Amino acid sequence: MIETNGLAGGYQKEDILTDINLIIEEGDFFALIGPNGSGKTTLLRLMTGALEPSRGSIYVAGKPIQTYSSRKKAKMMAVLAQNSHVEFDFSVEEIVMLGRYPHQKGLIKHISPRDKEVVSEVMKQTEVYHYRDKPFKWLSGGEKQRVLLAKALAQEPRILFLDEPTNHLDVKHTVDMLQHLKEHQKNRQMTIVAILHDLNTAALFADKFAALHQGRLVKKGDLSVLKNEALLQKVYGVDIKHHSHPTLAKPQMLVAPEKMEEPNLRTLEGEVEQNEQYIHIAFPRPLRVLSNAVSGGGLQWHSHFCNFHVPKNYDCQDPAADVLRWLEDANIPAGDTLGMMTAVKLADQAFVRETIMDTPVFTVVTAGVGNAVDITENHPAEEEWQVGTINIMVFLDSHLTDGAFVNAVQSATEAKTKALADMQVADPATKTIATGTSTDSIAIAATQQGESTPYAGSGTRVGKAIGQSVYRAVTEAIENYRQRTDK
Ligand SMILES: Nc1ncnc2c1ncn2[C@@H]1O[C@H](COP(=O)(O)OP(=O)(O)OP(=O)(O)O)[C@@H](O)[C@H]1O
Numbered sequence: 131m132i133e134t135n136g137l138a139g140g141y142q143k144e145d146i147l148t149d150i151n152l153i154i155e156e157g158d159f160f161a162l163i164g165p166n167g168s169g170k171t172t173l174l175r176l177m178t179g180a181l182e183p184s185r186g187s188i189y190v191a192g193k194p195i196q197t198y199s200s201r202k203k204a205k206m207m208a209v210l211a212q213n214s215h216v217e218f219d220f221s222v223e224e225i226v227m228l229g230r231y232p233h234q235k236g237l238i239k240h241i242s243p244r245d246k247e248v249v250s251e252v253m254k255q256t257e258v259y260h261y262r263d264k265p266f267k268w269l270s271g272g273e274k275q276r277v278l279l280a281k282a283l284a285q286e287p288r289i290l291f292l293d294e295p296t297n298h299l300d301v302k303h304t305v306d307m308l309q310h311l312k313e314h315q316k317n318r319q320m321t322i323v324a325i326l327h328d329l330n331t332a333a334l335f336a337d338k339f340a341a342l343h344q345g346r347l348v349k350k351g352d353l354s355v356l357k358n359e360a361l362l363q364k365v366y367g368v369d370i371k372h373h374s375h376p377t378l379a380k381p382q383m384l385v386a387p388e389k390m391e392e393p394n395l396r397t398l399e400g401e402v403e404q405n406e407q408y409i410h411i412a413f414p415r416p417l418r419v420l421s422n423a424v425s426g427g428g429l430q431w432h433s434h435f436c437n438f439h440v441p442k443n444y445d446c447q448d449p450a451a452d453v454l455r456w457l458e459d460a461n462i463p464a465g466d467t468l469g470m471m472t473a474v475k476l477a478d479q480a481f482v483r484e485t486i487m488d489t490p491v492f493t494v495v496t497a498g499v500g501n502a503v504d505i506t507e508n509h510p511a512e513e514e515w516q517v518g519t520i521n522i523m524v525f526l527d528s529h530l531t532d533g534a535f536v537n538a539v540q541s542a543t544e545a546k547t548k549a550l551a552d553m554q555v556a557d558p559a560t561k562t563i564a565t566g567t568s569t570d571s572i573a574i575a576a577t578q579q580g581e582s583t584p585y586a587g588s589g590t591r592v593g594k595a596i597g598q599s600v601y602r603a604v605t606e607a608i609e610n611y612r613q614r615t616d617k
Pocket of ligand 1: 141142146164165166167168169170171172173
């Protein structure tokens with residue numbers, strides 16, 4: 131649909147862009163990314179024929195852009211430029227109607243029923259219909275932007291060029307605008323070429339990407355362009371990390387500014403507070419944690435770690451809300467706290483604090499085994515569970531990658547299962563050796579100090595440290611539980 135070959139161009143005989151070779155297919159949502167001054171607007175202006183190239187060629191729908199008459203071009207493409215100014219005293223509807231100009235025939239232009247229909251439809255889509263009679267100049271920046279988009283859509287173009295279209299728009303209108311554009315792309319095969327500064331928005335809505343840097347096209351392709359952290363670092367000059375969107379199969383980018391000075395946690399000396407209701411471990415700064423805890427679970431950062439005692443008949447309708455309430459009652463900052471719960475007496479806890487294979491590890495375990503389960507055996511679908519949970523928190527002075535966190539959970543689980551086997555903890559239903567209990571929780575928390583390690587399985591020092599520490603702590607906690615309950 132759009133093809134540039136060896137394209138160069140700029141202003142006052144000085145080239146801003148050099149050797150741009152790009153193919154934008156029909157129906158693409160194509161995002162141009164790059165820092166300020168990298169040449170994105172210049173490229174857009176060359177592609178729309180607003181600027182003459184100094185070298186190379188631009189083909190649109192198979193024909194050189196220069197061969198299009200202005201009327202034909204206006205039927206083919208619409209442009210929503212950056213900071214478009216409309217000075218006249220037009221109403222919103224009149225401005226949008228200007229978009230129909232290329233479709234109107236004859237010397238004296240008449241507004242046809244079709245023009246009216248399209249104009250109202252696009253005003254509704256862009257949510258400007260209700261102020262169609264207002265003077266344009268009375269509108270806010272974001273409202274004006276939506277009116278100008280409506281005007282561009284009224285042109286019914288095959289290609290829509292957008293220069294920072296979400297400028298001035300709030301979150302809702304940004305999403306709405308891009309959602310509408312996406313529908314136009316899908317339902318009408320409209321090609322969209324958009325300059326987008328917000329990489330996260332680009333990741334959500336665009337399918338193809340081209341990164342410009344100092345007037346050169348340094349990368350083009352699919353979402354892999356945005357996942358290329360080294361490329362983004364080179365282009366933008368800041369550290370940008372990507373992670374996955376929680377509900378969509380899309381990456382999201384996070385800027386990582388240089389780290390501030392933080393307290394050193396080499397000794398892992400978290401403050402421990404314990405009473406009948408909870409065990410609370412507090413660190414002077416957050417640790418990176420992977421956990422299935424009821425509150426603050428997933429991969430997060432937390433400074434506070436709590437294990438709450440609940441009665442055996444605890445009504446677990448909304449455990450996360452309960453934990454938040456208990457944290458508030460105990461004056462522990464909920465936004466920075468991981469919260470587990472157990473019906474086991476907290477006094478049976480085990481604290482194991484050691485340096486194993488050069489890795490400082492602190493493991494906190496509460497264990498009840500009334501609910502022990504051999505996960506490899508068949509059980510009736512609906513079972514009456516008794517109270518009993520093994521809650522494990524492992525604090526490490528180590529720097530783990532996300533993958534290593536998963537490895538660490540694996541290492542801790544293997545150690546727990548070995549402890550249950552050595553202590554002959556049986557599944558009461560199957561009478562076989564239990565592998566865990568039905569409601570176990572785990573948290574692996576790391577200081578993220580020092581060099582990062584990609585593995586934490588049994589073949590690594592940190593994995594062995596986790597294994598030994600968890601084994602000792604689970605064994606001790608079960609011994610304490612057995613002594614008290616006689617089980
Ligand atoms: N009309 C002009 N005359 C001379 N130089 C210009 C003109 N417009 C832009 N430039 C220069 O061209 C270079 C690229 O500008 P361009 O607007 O294409 O960058 P951009 O990537 O769109 O930047 P931004 O993200 O800031 O909008 C800049 O150095 C700019 O100063």
